[in-house]
Amino acid sequence: MITQGKFGKYGGVFVPELIIPALEELEKAFLKYKDDKKFNEELDYYLREFAGRPTGLYYASNLSEKLGCKIYLKREDMLHTGAHKINNTLGQGLLAKYMGKTRLIAETGAGQHGIATAVVGAMLKIPVEVYMGSEDVERQKLNVFRMELSGASVTPVETGSCTLKDAINEAFRDWITNVETTHYLIGSTMGPHPYPTMVKHFQSVIGRETRKQILEKEDKLPDAVIACVGGGSNSMGIFSGFIDDKDVELIGVEGGGDGVGTKRTGATLCGGTEGVLHGSLSFVLQDDDGQINEASSISAGLDYPGVGPEHAYLHVTGRAKYVAVTDKEALEGFEVLSKYEGIIPALESSHAVAYAIKYAKKEENKGKTIVINLSGRGDKDMFIVAKEMGEEV
Amino acid sequence: MKAQEAKTGTQIGEGQKTGEGKRARSRIKSKSYAEMFEEVKSKGEGAFIPFVVAGDPNFETSIQIVKKLVEGGADALEIGFTFSDPVADGPTVQSADIRAFKAGMTTKKGFEFVKKLRKFTNIPVGLLVYYNLIYKMGIEEFYKNAAESGVNGVLAADLPPEEAGDAVVAAKKYGVDPIFLAAQTTSNDRLKQIVDMCSGFLYVVSVMGVTGARSEVKTSTVELIERMRGHTDTPLCVGFGISKPEHVAEVIKAGSDGAIVGSALIRVIEENLNDLAFMKEKIKDSCSKLKEATRR
Ligand SMILES: Cc1ncc(COP(=O)(O)O)c(C=O)c1O
Numbered sequence: 001m002i003t004q005g006k007f008g009k010y011g012g013v014f015v016p017e018l019i020i021p022a023l024e025e026l027e028k029a030f031l032k033y034k035d036d037k038k039f040n041e042e043l044d045y046y047l048r049e050f051a052g053r054p055t056g057l058y059y060a061s062n063l064s065e066k067l068g069c070k071i072y073l074k075r076e077d078m079l080h081t082g083a084h085k086i087n088n089t090l091g092q093g094l095l096a097k098y099m100g101k102t103r104l105i106a107e108t109g110a111g112q113h114g115i116a117t118a119v120v121g122a123m124l125k126i127p128v129e130v131y132m133g134s135e136d137v138e139r140q141k142l143n144v145f146r147m148e149l150s151g152a153s154v155t156p157v158e159t160g161s162c163t164l165k166d167a168i169n170e171a172f173r174d175w176i177t178n179v180e181t182t183h184y185l186i187g188s189t190m191g192p193h194p195y196p197t198m199v200k201h202f203q204s205v206i207g208r209e210t211r212k213q214i215l216e217k218e219d220k221l222p223d224a225v226i227a228c229v230g231g232g233s234n235s236m237g238i239f240s241g242f243i244d245d246k247d248v249e250l251i252g253v254e255g256g257g258d259g260v261g262t263k264r265t266g267a268t269l270c271g272g273t274e275g276v277l278h279g280s281l282s283f284v285l286q287d288d289d290g291q292i293n294e295a296s297s298i299s300a301g302l303d304y305p306g307v308g309p310e311h312a313y314l315h316v317t318g319r320a321k322y323v324a325v326t327d328k329e330a331l332e333g334f335e336v337l338s339k340y341e342g343i344i345p346a347l348e349s350s351h352a353v354a355y356a357i358k359y360a361k362k363e364e365n366k367g368k369t370i371v372i373n374l375s376g377r378g379d380k381d382m383f384i385v386a387k388e389m390g391e392e393v
Numbered sequence: 394m395k396a397q398e399a400k401t402g403t404q405i406g407e408g409q410k411t412g413e414g415k416r417a418r419s420r421i422k423s424k425s426y427a428e429m430f431e432e433v434k435s436k437g438e439g440a441f442i443p444f445v446v447a448g449d450p451n452f453e454t455s456i457q458i459v460k461k462l463v464e465g466g467a468d469a470l471e472i473g474f475t476f477s478d479p480v481a482d483g484p485t486v487q488s489a490d491i492r493a494f495k496a497g498m499t500t501k502k503g504f505e506f507v508k509k510l511r512k513f514t515n516i517p518v519g520l521l522v523y524y525n526l527i528y529k530m531g532i533e534e535f536y537k538n539a540a541e542s543g544v545n546g547v548l549a550a551d552l553p554p555e556e557a558g559d560a561v562v563a564a565k566k567y568g569v570d571p572i573f574l575a576a577q578t579t580s581n582d583r584l585k586q587i588v589d590m591c592s593g594f595l596y597v598v599s600v601m602g603v604t605g606a607r608s609e610v611k612t613s614t615v616e617l618i619e620r621m622r623g624h625t626d627t628p629l630c631v632g633f634g635i636s637k638p639e640h641v642a643e644v645i646k647a648g649s650d651g652a653i654v655g656s657a658l659i660r661v662i663e664e665n666l667n668d669l670a671f672m673k674e675k676i677k678d679s680c681s682k683l684k685e686a687t688r689r
Contacts, residue, residue: 001555014524014551016481017574018598020583159487165478172480177602179578276525276551277478289499290529292477 001027005193005280007313013192014276019172022179027194029099034201039098046090047205050123051080053087055206057213057371062340067360070369072222073343074210074238076376083346083376084206084234085116085187091202093120096183103182104128107171109136109164110300111143112346112376113187118152128152131170133163136300143380161294164304168278188231189308192279196308200236207241210371218369224249224359227373228351229269229322230301232308234375239320249321252311253355255295255302255348256324266297267324268307269315282309298327298384299347301376329354331388334378346376347384423515426469426545426570426593430628430650433468439687440651441641442630443658443680444471444521446489447506448498450666455493458662459510461673465680468687469517469545470510471632471653474503476523481550483605485656488663500526500535504542511543519546519572519593527552527560536563546570546593554586561590572596577617581624588625594651595627599644600634605656618648638686645687654683 001024005011013023033039047053055075064071076084089106096104104126108114114130121128130147134156137144144154160166168191175184189199214222225242227235229252242248255266265271268283275284277292285293285305295305314320325333330347333354338344345353349372356372359365378385386393424432433440443462448455459470475493479486498506500522507518520539527535527549539547547569552560554573564571570593575584577599588595599614614631621629631644632653641652661679665672 004555012556013553014556015553016550017553017579017583017587018481018576018601020553021578021580159484160477160491169478169480173483173603176481179601274528276523276528278480279551281528284525286525286529288529289501290525291475291494292525 001193002031003027003193005197007196007310008316010282010309010312011193011196011280013279014281015172015192015279016176018176019179019192022175023192023194025099029095030194030198033095033098039094043091043094046094047087051086051090052078053205054209055079057210057217059217060341063337066340067357068366069360070218071356071360072214072369072371073374074206074371075374076206076234077343077345077349077374081112081116081119082379083112083116084203084237085113086120087205087237088187088199088202088233089113089116089120089185092183092185092198093117093124093126096185097124097126099183101181101183102126103178104185105131105171105174105182106185106187107131107164107167108187109133109167109303110380111136111140111147112301112380114147114152114154115143115150117185117187118147118150121152122150129174130154131157131167131174133157133161133167135162136164136167140300163294164300165278165292172278188233189236189310190231190278190280190306196280196310199233200240200310203233203237204240206234206237206373207239210238211241214371220369221245221248222371223368224251225371225373226251226253226352226356226359228253228302228348228375229307229311230255230304230348231306232311234373236308236310238371238373239314243319250314250319251355251359252320252322253351254322254324255297255299255351256326257296257298259326260324264296265324266295266302266304268295268305269311269322270324272305277306280309282312283307283315298330298388299351299381301346301348302351323355325351325354331385333357334385338378343374344378345374346378347381349373349375350378423511423543423545424517426517426628429469429517430594434650437689439645439649439689440468440630441466441684441687442469442471442651442653443467443683444473444632444653444655445658445662446473446475446486446493447503448475448493448496449489449659449662450492451496452498452502452506454669456506456509457673458676460513461677462680463514463516465677466684467516467680468651469519471519471521471655472503472507473521474498474500474526476526479523479550481603483603483656485659485663486604489659500530504538507542507544517545518543519548520544521548521550524549524552532559532563536567536569539569540567544569546572548572548574548596550574554583554590557590574598575621577601577613584621584624588627591627593627594630595621595625596653597621597629597631597649598633599631602634604633614644615647622648638682641683641686645689652687
């Protein structure tokens with residue numbers, strides 16, 4: 001590898017030797033094209049014309065009034081396919097094309113990243129195969145259908161816990177076997193180097209836009225930036241715009257499930273310990289033996305027992321703060337935003353909303369300017385939420 | 394390098410020599426990899442190394458399976474420790490991991506497993522693990538335990554040389570051979586880096602893919618072995634995708650010092666979970682046929 005891909009001691013390339021040459025090739029291509037004029041012009045074109053960038057920074061006046069703060073929503077929910085994931089899939093998809101790869105593979109939990117990969121594959125005319133845990137295939141039939149409509153083939157994964165982490169294992173196995181033709185399009189700031197760095201790069205457009213927009217609107221930087229953290233890509237994307245502004249508080253919100261310390265949780269930084277999973281050293285949910293636990297969260301996108309290594313670094317250095325909200329609190333966040341602002345957030349993003357409400361209610365935070373990264377829209381979650389609310393739809 | 398390798402044999406009880414184990418447990422040396430390869434070579438053979446997961450389908454049966462492998466003529470053993478996310482393994486090995494996990498295997502019990510098999514065999518024992526098991530136990534602690542239980546070598550499937558610095562230091566400190574993977578896609582530059590750290594043997598992956606039985610072995614194995622030979626005197630063993638005596642014969646003929654077979658043997662376990670007596674006989678039988686194929 002040309003660079004080490006370490007954030008402090010976190011990150012790295014903990015993968016079987018068979019994958020290393022592919023990572024080397026990918027790193028080389030990434031370093032070459034990330035500053036390439038033609039590549040960036042093309043990527044900007046697709047981000048604008050295909051995905052719908054820039055997204056707005058919306059002043060949530062009703063919620064602001066209710067809470068006595070200034071609350072802004074970065075509207076990633078307005079993007080094509082309904083979430084920030086498309087920023088990364090366009091970037092990596094285009095990179096794969098420049099590298100001459102003829103096949104894309106991806107893992108998906110709820111299906112958001114799978115869909116974002118499927119549409120980019122359709123648009124760039126590169127066949128896509130999506131690995132999805134068989135449990136998730138069952139839970140997210142609609143998204144499977146959406147992926148298939150865009151021409152992707154969805155392969156249910158029957159190994160291990162039959163969820164996201166097993167889908168990632170399976171995608172790695174595919175990649176090991178088909179390394180020469182295939183690009184593995186990882187959906188978050190996780191995995192071996194160069195993925196955490198590369199995915200952050202492609203998501204940093206969120207942070208750049210937000211910084212510019214808030215300065216235009218408020219003529220100053222926000223007091224706090226709040227985003228949900230699954231693997232860590234939407235949060236890293238928006239944090240990257242403010243990381244050097246030491247006065248801006250960066251807050252990552254994890255999927256607490258039933259609560260940190262319970263068996264049903266997805267809060268890796270709040271409740272996990274250091275370990276190596278899926279190619280990098282970071283924090284993981286594991287037992288005393290180092291076996292990886294299953295994560296649990298109402299939102300499939302936060303339901304992962306690992307977290308991107310740069311977040312581990314920001315966590316231990318204290319530059320960002322990580323908190324968890326429970327399933328129940330997230331549902332409240334979901335309802336509040338839907339009701340007061342007419343914006344239905346994804347369950348993942350609802351975690352950020354829920355914590356922002358908690359934060360704003362604290363006496364010491366009165367009057368502060370808060371940016372919430374609204375990473376996705378809630379359409380995909382209608383059935384789950386209805387069920388939780390005891391409604392038939 | 395060679396002198397160092399010869400020293401890395403581990404201590405075992407001599408009990409098995411008397412059959413009764415009653416004699417005072419004076420410690421003798423288990424064979425080092427270097428000694429084993431030397432011996433096998435002098436007979437004009439290649440080494441046959443079976444791979445099974447410790448505790449598959451449970452601790453006791455697994456010990457008996459290993460016994461049968463030894464009786465069947467195994468020259469060394471590769472022992473896997475169960476891990477929840479074995480990315481380099483195909484479905485067969487992963488199923489074995491799950492069986493062992495469900496039977497209560499842990500890393501600590503894995504070391505007890507090795508201690509126990511050291512009572513009846515002195516052939517080299519290598520571990521095949523994933524790095525999180527090492528990291529979680531503590532790198533020093535892991536290699537110390539490995540050495541104390543009678544392990545000769547450790548291969549962490551997801552630990553390439555870039556990340557292996559601390560592990561190699563600890564391995565050397567406790568006299569354990571750090572074993573590494575090398576594949577067709579491994580460049581000569583990387584190969585240099587790998588063989589610098591590797592001792593015991595170099596685990597050569599001749600197919601592009603994960604572990605699992607395959608119907609044929611890649612024809613470019615000969616060139617692969619030749620290329621690797623150009624970089625190191627460390628013995629070479631080919632693994633991943635070797636399932637039949639013909640494959641073993643092929644890789645030995647191609648110049649490999651040894652052949653590693655896992656999934657094909659694990660399948661025998663998997664297919665005969667209801668008939669342990671038959672399973673064990675079949676394991677022994679398969680093992681001796683595979684061993685036979687190493688006799689050039
Ligand atoms: C809308 C939305 N937000 C957030 C996430 C969590 O991922 P990350 O932490 O990489 O942003 C997902 C993942 O599927 C998602 O769909």
